Amino acid sequence: MAHASDMIAGDIEGYLKAHEHKGLLRFITCGSVDDGKSTLIGRLLFESKLLFEDQLAAIEADSKKYGTQGEEMDFALLVDGLAAEREQGITIDVAYRFFSTDKRKFIVADTPGHEQYTRNMVTGASTADAAILMVDARHGILTQTRRHSFLMSLIGIRHIVVAINKMDLVDYSKARFDQIVDEYRAFAKQLGLEDMTFIPLSALKGDNVIEHGHHMPWYHGPTLMGYLETVEVDEERLQHTPFRMPVQWVNRPHLDFRGFTGLIASGTVKPGDAIRVQPSGKTSHIKRIFTYDGDLEQAIAGQSVTLLLEDEIDISRGDVISGVDAPAETADQFETTLVWMHDQPLLPGRPYLMKLGTQSVSATVSQIKYQVNVNTLEHAAARQLDLNGIGVCTLSLSKPVAFDPYQENADTGGYILIDRMTNNTVGAGMLHFALRRSQNIHMQHVDIDKQARGIAKGQKPVLLWFTGLSGAGKSTIANRVEKKLHAAGQHTYLLDGDNVRHGLNRDLGFTDADRVENIRRVAEVARLMVDAGLIVLTAFISPFRSERRMARDLMEEGEFIEIFVDTPLEVAEERDPKGLYKKARRGELKNFTGIDSAYEAPEDPELHLQAAKLSTEEAADAVIALLRERQLIG
Structure with a gap:
């Protein structure tokens, strides 16, 4: 006689096999707050009979504690997992749930309705094949309905069910249903939404969710579950679009095997097919389609494979392999x-x-x-x-x-x-x-390059980036360094923050956005000057690490030297050579660094000058010593 554990194991194995080859549909629910999204998903989970007894018992208990449906089971509590959501009766986070029927598997994302959670809705919708847009039959098309419709059109969800819910609260009125359908169609036309299905339902009572029920004999369309079980999945559609496979990994276990591994994003591919690699544009043919289980005669969208090519061409991670007739x-x-x-x-x-x-x-x-x-x-x-x-x-x-x-x-x-x-x-x-x-626009080749220009000047081009608070002493130290370099016969140019704002950047103010653009322009000019073979010095507050990182990335390795002129705020404010701190303290100068705008100090500068403890001469000598140490000057 079989043991109970063996029987349970057999049941689980049979269950997994029964679901192994079913198609998968990803969909979202969205709409205005309290339109019944969570209740609908809860009913779908309940009707799919995939809930355990302890889950049902917990929901029955929670329905009495938190529920809003009187003596009836509050299905929304199956989805609203956060305590804040249960207490307020709203959805905040994106809640993902899995269920299945005899025909298909489903992953559903219940997305929040509030405007401040727009990013959550976009996250939930990014992988969805279809969307259920909930509309409260009492309230009709609301601002949040329009907002989520716009986001669905933006993300490109192709299949939309407009689920007009709570029909039980409008006496299952066909006239009310038709009115909402007409209103939504007029709005959807502005967004270019076309594939729409309108279903009147009651998530609470179950009408038209799984079965039609008897309250709306005038409706002859599909039930919600019937629609979800038959709507086209994007993976099926993608098999009929041009072939694309982003290369995730260059597979080179030994010298006789060189394949390119990735997930096929769209289309199909067979041995012998001509392909083009982008962005290089190089072409070849498919020799083999390799998988862990053996070679394939054809691979389709959604499969992870390794492609072997007829020719040895240079392909790297991030390249896209396309069909030659319709490349990316x-x-x-x-x-x-x-x-x-x-x-x-x-x-x-x-x-x-x-x-x-x-x-x-x-x-x-x-x-x-x-x-x-x-x-x-x-x-x-x-x-x-x-x-x-x-x-x-x-x-x-x-x-x-x-x-x-x-x-x-x-x-x-x-x-x-x-x-x-x-x-x-x-x-x-x-x-x-x-x-x-x-x-x-293409890069024009020139015969005289940066190295040649540097050799002609007898120096190695480099960018010295002085950063620190206003009044820290950046311009003073940079000016002294340039004088020393000039005296030694070096070719230099000093870009000073105030001077640049008289010309190149005279159109910029002092908002964070303007400061970002200010540094971007200066970094590009400095790059050109370094390319001209010069030793370039810049003296700018440049308060944000991200912009200093951007300037560094424009240069080649070793060409960017960040010099942090570290002067305490109280010292810089006491100096206040231009009276700017006093204006900022009086509220006459907004977004002033150190007062009402942050300064992000360098974390690992090439040179850290404790400027308050050094004379200008000592600070300049420290810069010159660093340049000599790095063999940038003689």
């Missing part, structure tokens, strides 16, 4: 829509790390064309994007990348921005198209 595009400047997801605002000119598929590249938002009001869809001018802000921007990269417009392929057109200092994800974006000028 390449560019380094784009128009993009960007959703900002960080407490610190997006400032044009500030460098970030962009992750697009398996590619990582330095990126800068060079211009915010406009910000979108997610409530009214109006376009407004903006100099920065704050938390949850959405803007259409110009994005510039440090090198060309392979991409597709996001609406054609989300895997090769969607990206995230990462803060280079903290490694936090700060933004998510969708590429629209390459800017035409990026295709027409």
Whole structure:
């Protein structure tokens, strides 16, 4: 006789096998607060009969404690896992749940309805095949309904169910249902939404969720579950789009095997197919499609494979392997829509790390064309994007990348921005198209390079970047260093913060955004001067580490020397050679570094000058000594 443990193990194995080959649908629920999203998901989980007895018992107990449905089970409590959500009856975080039916497996993301959680909704929707947009039949189309519809159109969700919920509270009125359908269709037309299905339902009572029920005999469309079980999954659609595989890893276990491993983002591929590698544009043919379980005669979207090519061509992580007839595009400047997801605002000119598929590249938002009001869809001018802000921007990269417009392929057109200092994800974006000028502008080869110019001057070009508070002594020390270098026959140029603002940067103020742009321009000018073979000195407060890092990254290894002129605030304020601290203290000068704007001190400068303890001559001698130590001057 079989043991109970063997029977249980057999049941589990049978359950897993039964679900192994089912298709998977990812969908989100969204809409206004208290439209019934969590209740609907809770009912789907309950009706799928995948809940354990202890879960049911806990929900019954919680329904009595927190519930809002009288004696009935409050299905929303299956999803609202945070204590704050249960006590307030709202959803804050994105709650992911799994369930399945005989036909399909599902992962559902319950997204928050409040405007301040826009980034959470975008996160939940980024991998969804479909969306259920909840509408309270009593209230109709609200601001949050429009907001989430805009976000769905932005992210490119192709299948939308407009679930008009709480029909039991409007006496299951067909007239009310038709009124809401007409109103939403008129709005959706502005967004270009086309694939919409309207379902009247009651998540609480169960009408049209799993079965039709008897309260709405006038409705002859699918139930919600019937729709979810049959709607097309994006993976199925992607098999019929051009082939793309971002290279994740160059697989070289021995000299006789060199393959390129990655997840196929779209399309299909077979041995013998012609391919093109982007951004290099090199071509070859597929020799083998290798997997852990053996070679394949064909691979499709969603499979992880290793491709072996007929030719030995240079391919690296981040490259995209495409079909030769419809390859990915390449560019380094784009128009993009960007959703900002960080407490610190997006400032044009500030460098970030962009992750697009398996590619990582330095990126800068060079211009915010406009910000979108997610409530009214109006376009407004903006100099920065704050938390949850959405803007259409110009994005510039440090090198060309392979991409597709996001609406054609989300895997090769969607990206995230990462803060280079903290490694936090700060933004998510969708590429629209390459800017035409990026295709027409190329680096012109010149025969006389930086090394030749430096040799002609008898020196090694370098950038000395003096940073510190206003009044720290940066300009004084830099000026003294330049005099010493000039006396020694070196060729130099000093870029001083105040002097530059009389010309190149006279259009900039002192907001954080202007300061970022100020340093970006100075860094680019300094790079050109170093390329001319000069020893360049800059004396700028340059308060932000990210901009100093950007300036460093423009230079070659060893060409950037950060000199921290470290003077305590009280000492700098006592000096106050230009009277700026007094103005700032009186409130006449806003955004002044050290008073009402932060100074981020260097963490690891090449030279740390305790300026309050040194004379100008001693500080200048310390700089000269460092240059000699590094053999940059004789």
